Structures are given as structure tokens and as C-alpha cells.
Amino acid sequence: MRPILIVCFCFFFQVSFSQVYDSQNVSLMGQWDDSTVVPEPQLGIRYNGCFGWENPSDGRRYALVGSSRSTHVIEVTDPNQPVLRWEINGARINCIWREIKTFGNYAYIVSDDGYPNRFQIADLSYLPDSVHLVMNSDSIFARTHTIFIDGNKLYCASVHSAGQNGSYSSMNVYSLQNPEKPLLLRRLDQDYPAISQVHDMWVRHDTIFASSAYQGLSILTFDTVENKFNLVSTLTVYDYAGYNHSSTWSKDGKTLVMMDEVPNSLPAKVVNVSDITQPFVTAYFNSSDSATPHNPYFIGDSKICVGSHYEDGTQIYDVSDETNPVRLGFFDTHWQTTPATNTGDYRGNWGSYVDFGGGLVLSADMQNGLFILDISQSLTGIEQRIRNQAKAWPIPSHSTIFIDPILVKTCYAWSLQNAFGQVVKSGELFSNQGLSIQELPEGIYYLTIHASSNDFKLKVVKE
Numbered sequence: 001m002r003p004i005l006i007v008c009f010c011f012f013f014q015v016s017f018s019q020v021y022d023s024q025n026v027s028l029m030g031q032w033d034d035s036t037v038v039p040e041p042q043l044g045i046r047y048n049g050c051f052g053w054e055n056p057s058d059g060r061r062y063a064l065v066g067s068s069r070s071t072h073v074i075e076v077t078d079p080n081q082p083v084l085r086w087e088i089n090g091a092r093i094n095c096i097w098r099e100i101k102t103f104g105n106y107a108y109i110v111s112d113d114g115y116p117n118r119f120q121i122a123d124l125s126y127l128p129d130s131v132h133l134v135m136n137s138d139s140i141f142a143r144t145h146t147i148f149i150d151g152n153k154l155y156c157a158s159v160h161s162a163g164q165n166g167s168y169s170s171m172n173v174y175s176l177q178n179p180e181k182p183l184l185l186r187r188l189d190q191d192y193p194a195i196s197q198v199h200d201m202w203v204r205h206d207t208i209f210a211s212s213a214y215q216g217l218s219i220l221t222f223d224t225v226e227n228k229f230n231l232v233s234t235l236t237v238y239d240y241a242g243y244n245h246s247s248t249w250s251k252d253g254k255t256l257v258m259m260d261e262v263p264n265s266l267p268a269k270v271v272n273v274s275d276i277t278q279p280f281v282t283a284y285f286n287s288s289d290s291a292t293p294h295n296p297y298f299i300g301d302s303k304i305c306v307g308s309h310y311e312d313g314t315q316i317y318d319v320s321d322e323t324n325p326v327r328l329g330f331f332d333t334h335w336q337t338t339p340a341t342n343t344g345d346y347r348g349n350w351g352s353y354v355d356f357g358g359g360l361v362l363s364a365d366m367q368n369g370l371f372i373l374d375i376s377q378s379l380t381g382i383e384q385r386i387r388n389q390a391k392a393w394p395i396p397s398h399s400t401i402f403i404d405p406i407l408v409k410t411c412y413a414w415s416l417q418n419a420f421g422q423v424v425k426s427g428e429l430f431s432n433q434g435l436s437i438q439e440l441p442e443g444i445y446y447l448t449i450h451a452s453s454n455d456f457k458l459k460v461v462k463e
Helices: 376-389
Strands: 006-008 027-032 047-054 061-067 070-075 083-089 099-103 106-110 119-123 132-137 143-150 153-160 168-175 183-187 200-204 207-211 217-223 228-235 244-249 255-260 268-272 280-285 295-298 304-308 314-318 326-331 349-353 360-365 369-374 391-393 400-404 411-417 423-430 443-450 456-462
Touching: 047 099, 047 360, 047 369, 061 099, 061 360, 061 369, 099 143, 106 143, 143 200, 153 200, 200 244, 207 244, 207 255, 244 295, 255 295, 255 304, 295 349, 304 349, 326 376, 391 456, 400 443
Parallel strands: 047 349
Antiparallel strands: 006 083, 027 369, 047 061, 061 070, 070 083, 099 106, 106 119, 119 132, 143 153, 153 168, 168 183, 200 207, 207 217, 217 228, 244 255, 255 268, 268 280, 295 304, 304 314, 314 326, 349 360, 360 369, 391 400, 411 423, 411 443, 443 456
16 A cells, blocks of 8 residues: 655746637736646546635645645645645545545545545645644545535535445545544435435535435435434426536525536536425526536635536636526637537536635646636626616515615625715625615615725615
8 A cells, every 4th residue: 555645845837828728807816737747547537626725823824735646745836836835645646536625724635436546634724834634544534536515514425434445335424523534424325215315515515415326316304313314305307407417505595506517518507496305407508518517616605606617617607697607708728628628527627615715716727737717707796686686675665675686796795875975874784695774764765886996786665
């Protein structure tokens, strides 16, 4: 068995911007690639999953990027100058799959490649000086395809227990009360053995959207009191159905974007989940006739979806109108492919990380490494459309007003003026949050939303 090593690199990798990338409303800030990372032999993949982590003690930011041989910890505090700080080797090389998520100061690293394999937990709090592995074992499980962390729970999809012939479970949930020693709470097959595979899941407050491969989408809850899974509903019949791969759920709980990976080139789906007992598809979208959608991510409280679309790279869509998705911008990380040669194969953008904010997005291209992108121009475009379309409702109102559609950023500063231009209230407006005007006298008011560049006003009537 190959030993596990942690190797420290303290030098810059040479980054070249000589390559021209097709893009719209997205700028390349930085790029990182290690020429010594060898493609695994089956599909020619060099890089796979990526995630981000910000050290709360000093504000430094890091990209955590999986590759065929290891996990790379790359500092992106200066997004124009990415620096490789550490490399954490796994139990084997030539890995197709590697996924990373964080909880507090810990990075949870998994792979679904065959034996030998291990579950790794790395303490990142010592960065940039060192990374400490606190778990490097198959004692909890050896393999899992993807992971998701919700609160203090770790959800794992397609889990294989220890050993070369370990048992299989479609999805497990573990407690992270002790983050260095996850404790198994429940296996999905204990409650629903008919769900034979979960490929990925998106979880919030123990509501689970499980992408169940050729069985479609399964919506479940995990009952923490009774320690069991409950199946709420399924979505198995829809146009362009295939291998249900992954999804992302909007913060308002009303919209899901899901992607079917096989056969290739299937469009992404927008799903109305306002009532999780009756989900239904409202629209379809794709970047081209042949790129395959892989992983979607909503930005903050918005309904801006950043998607990895394999050979078409990073795609950005506004799905606030769930019947009419609109592309806002893109960056094609896989310059080797042209529209004429795009086959939908396993090349290009595997996944992205969108939670740093400020328009900064990390994307991992399977052949070309890490891309650090600025998508703020795409968000400025949608902000202008929102400014043109936004309305306050209801008019008139007795007590509370709302802004429609949902704003892009997490929150905006706002002020409310009376007919004489005097400010009577001000504060911060969070997406989908109502503003109380119950205490104000009847009359006409003007709500000013302080956007990034230009303010805009909406008329409000109190009666």
C-alpha cells in the first residue's frame, strides 16, 4: 500500500494567460495547474472536485482541489496569484473521483475509486504553515461518491464500508458532534432499501434532495428524534430524464435546479419545489447542443445558478423566472474543445465553489486545473434587469411590503422617504424579507434600494 504523505510547497506555480478563453461577462483572475499531475488512464481526468475555505483567524482564503493523485490546498487570498501551500496524498493514485467539503476548520476528503481507499479529515487551522491529518483510515468507510454537510451532520452518497469487499449503502448520515470522529446515525437502506443508489444530495435543515441516478429525484427528511429517514415524494417522470446526478436548492425553498448526466447533453431542469410533496419541472436549459451539465450551485440568497457544463465550462443563469431561465455569462475553461468538436464527454468543468461572495468563483477543469473567476459583470447585468423590473407589493399595504423579484445579493441597504423626501426608516433588506410599515401614517412613500452602482426607487402606499 502506498504511504500517505503531506508535502509542503512554498513557491509559485508559473501561470500563463497566453491562452485565449471564450467568455461573456466573466473575467479570469488567476489560474493554477501542476504539470506533474498525470491523467488517470480510464477517462484522462487530472482534476475533479473543488471547494473553498476561509480561515476565520486571519481571513486567508483557500481553494481545495482534488486531482488524480491528491488534494491540493491552494491559497487564493490574492486571486490573481494563487499559491500551492500543501498537497495531501490519498491512499491511491489514478483517482477519477475526489470530493471535498468543510466543517469549521476541518476538510472532509472522500473518493469513490476502488480499493485501496480511505476517508480523510484534515485540520486546516494551521495554514498556511501546515495541514494536519486527523483521520486517514477506512474504519468509518473506505469509499463514498459525494458528501454534503448540513449543520453538524455529514451526508454521504453511495457508501462502501472498509475492505476490498465492503458492504454498500445508498446514503448514510453521520453526526459531526465530534468533528474528528464522525458517528454513524442511520443508513438510508434501513428505511428505504428500494432506493438503490444516491449519487449526490443537497440538504438543508435535514430536508434532503437526493439525486437517485436512474430512479430520478427522491425528496426525504431525516427525523433527528426518531433517527430515521422519511420519504416525502419523488420526481421520476419528466422530459429529458436520465441519470439524475446533482441539484441545488434556493434559499427561499421554492426552486431546485437539477442536472441529469447520462446520456450526455441532456439539459438542466428547473423544478418548482414550493410544495415538496408535489415537485414539477418548469423549464429546461443548456449551454449548447452538446455540453453535459454536471453540478449546479445557487449564489447566496439569489436565484443565480452557476453550473459546471463540462466542455462549455462555467455557465451562469438567472432562474428567478422559473419558466424562463436566462444566461447571464459564461467562461469556457476547456479551450481545447470547439463547438464543432464538443462531444459531451468527461472533459472540462467538473465543479465550482461560489460562496466566497463578491463575484469570486472557483472552477476546477478536469484537464486544465483551477480557474479563479470574477463573475461580477454577470451579476451587474442581472441587477440592472432587476432594477428595471422590480416592484413593491402589495400596493396599497396596511402593514408589510415585499420586493419582487428576489434581489441578487444577500442584502441591500435601503431607506424609506416620505412625500417630502425625509427618511423615516432605513436598514438592510434581505432577499425575500418583508419591510414593516405598520407604524407609519397613511400616505405615499418612496423606498430607495441602494444597489452597487445606482440606487433605484419604488413607490409605496400605506393605508
